[in-house]
Amino acid sequence: MNAKANKNQGSCIEPSYYQAVTKAIRTQAVQILKEGTVAGLVGYLPGRRKGTARPALITTPEEAEKLIFSPACVNNLSVYLTKSKKGVLKQGRIGIVAKGCDMRALAGLMGESQIKREDLFIIAVDCAGVYGSGAERSETVTEANIARKCLECSVHHPEGADFVAGSATDLSGLTPLEAEEMARIEALPQAERWAFWKEHFSRCIRCMACRQVCPFCYCEQCLCDKNRPQAVESSPRPAGNTAWHIVRAMHLAGRCGGCAECERVCPMDIPLNLLNRRMAKELKELYDYEAGLAPAEKGPLTQYREDDDQSFIK
Amino acid sequence: MHAEAKQHDFEPKIVAFVCTWCTYAGADLAGTSRMQYPANVRVLKFPCTGRIDPVFILRAFQKGADGVLVSGCHPGDCHYMAGNFHARRRFAAFRALLDFVGVDLHRLQFSWVSAAEGGKWVEVVTELTERVRAMGPMLEFKSLEHEEQWSAFQALADVPGVVNTPELKEAYDKI
Numbered sequence: 001m002n003a004k005a006n007k008n009q010g011s012c013i014e015p016s017y018y019q020a021v022t023k024a025i026r027t028q029a030v031q032i033l034k035e036g037t038v039a040g041l042v043g044y045l046p047g048r049r050k051g052t053a054r055p056a057l058i059t060t061p062e063e064a065e066k067l068i069f070s071p072a073c074v075n076n077l078s079v080y081l082t083k084s085k086k087g088v089l090k091q092g093r094i095g096i097v098a099k100g101c102d103m104r105a106l107a108g109l110m111g112e113s114q115i116k117r118e119d120l121f122i123i124a125v126d127c128a129g130v131y132g133s134g135a136e137r138s139e140t141v142t143e144a145n146i147a148r149k150c151l152e153c154s155v156h157h158p159e160g161a162d163f164v165a166g167s168a169t170d171l172s173g174l175t176p177l178e179a180e181e182m183a184r185i186e187a188l189p190q191a192e193r194w195a196f197w198k199e200h201f202s203r204c205i206r207c208m209a210c211r212q213v214c215p216f217c218y219c220e221q222c223l224c225d226k227n228r229p230q231a232v233e234s235s236p237r238p239a240g241n242t243a244w245h246i247v248r249a250m251h252l253a254g255r256c257g258g259c260a261e262c263e264r265v266c267p268m269d270i271p272l273n274l275l276n277r278r279m280a281k282e283l284k285e286l287y288d289y290e291a292g293l294a295p296a297e298k299g300p301l302t303q304y305r306e307d308d309d310q311s312f313i314k
Numbered sequence: 315m316h317a318e319a320k321q322h323d324f325e326p327k328i329v330a331f332v333c334t335w336c337t338y339a340g341a342d343l344a345g346t347s348r349m350q351y352p353a354n355v356r357v358l359k360f361p362c363t364g365r366i367d368p369v370f371i372l373r374a375f376q377k378g379a380d381g382v383l384v385s386g387c388h389p390g391d392c393h394y395m396a397g398n399f400h401a402r403r404r405f406a407a408f409r410a411l412l413d414f415v416g417v418d419l420h421r422l423q424f425s426w427v428s429a430a431e432g433g434k435w436v437e438v439v440t441e442l443t444e445r446v447r448a449m450g451p452m453l454e455f456k457s458l459e460h461e462e463q464w465s466a467f468q469a470l471a472d473v474p475g476v477v478n479t480p481e482l483k484e485a486y487d488k489i
Contacts, residue, residue, distance in 0.1 A: 192416070193414065195416070231369045238461050242458055253411070278410070279407060300403065301400070301404055302400070304396060310402055312405075314426075
């Protein structure tokens, strides 16, 4: 990739950068649709309101001319490729516009044999960050309104894609809010940690948006929906909520790529990504595993070493 | 042979998830060898520690366990070759998660007890029971269950004319 561009004290990204990325995506999308490389493409179209974007399945070059990439392109589109969505296309290779964090989800899904690399044409975006929750959509992205996950993104420069739109954007020097928050909670006494999560979990309304939006929650029947025997209570009451969020974090441990979609869609603003990040950190420390950097056949919890740490076992 | 029967203010409930091949046989050995160990432990038999889902542990705590023990074969002795290796990683991760959420890990014990280690079973169970007894009842998860049953009612009870009948009030106060 080219030399580093657009470093405005690591705080503000020029809108022109997004226009350049948009142009690159359009050109590439039109080309692969015309050539018939892909039967369709999942990308972003402008939303109805100004400054918004929505995910869309594109099948013609004309539609592809309308594709955009802007800071409002927050969605992780890989969720549309999973089994739980029954596949957006019945046949043919499919293109997808993916940010660095979405690429991690794609790599994870490939590792879990949910999608095949040869069925995909990945248009990766060298992403300069997207809006956080509540950001005014007419403003440019700054450190104040960027998504929290972008503050400590380590995958600005996606690797292993078929095409990369845009060129390296340096985002270093941002305050890692999530890491700070995690360190703060870890340092709390145990009872206060419990109080912190109890307060958050008890607000949960069990809308299951976090599950719906997660690329890794593709089970056809969720354990938490089962009764007879019921593992996790399904109504939105504190005990069941706590169990649901613990089970969710556990099932994503070693798989979550950190796209933070769960946290973005949560209507009750529960800091779900903190749990995911905590598990990722733990597995990195214990087993030196980081999810989604490359498709891996086995995750940290589906393999073992005979000399794994067992200091906690008597 | 018999230990002095002691009266305690608090008898903890300990739930033990054990593997049938090693720890269950080990506990059986302790029994047939007439070893004494606290009767606080409720043993649940599973085919393998690999079968023990973290959900079971959560559920045990929610339904009133004060301590949970998970025990199986020593590494390398698994009847299914690798079940306990997988369980070891899973529980290492689960412990970290519970700790982050604010559960006291002293209430959760993992151990390897083979079919020949009746003595170790007694030791593990006794130690966990005494530790949990000293810690007192596990209130975190139980209080959640309690809240969900009564928080709505409690909120309404303050609203005049809603459910403030004397009978309901009396019933509520009894609880």
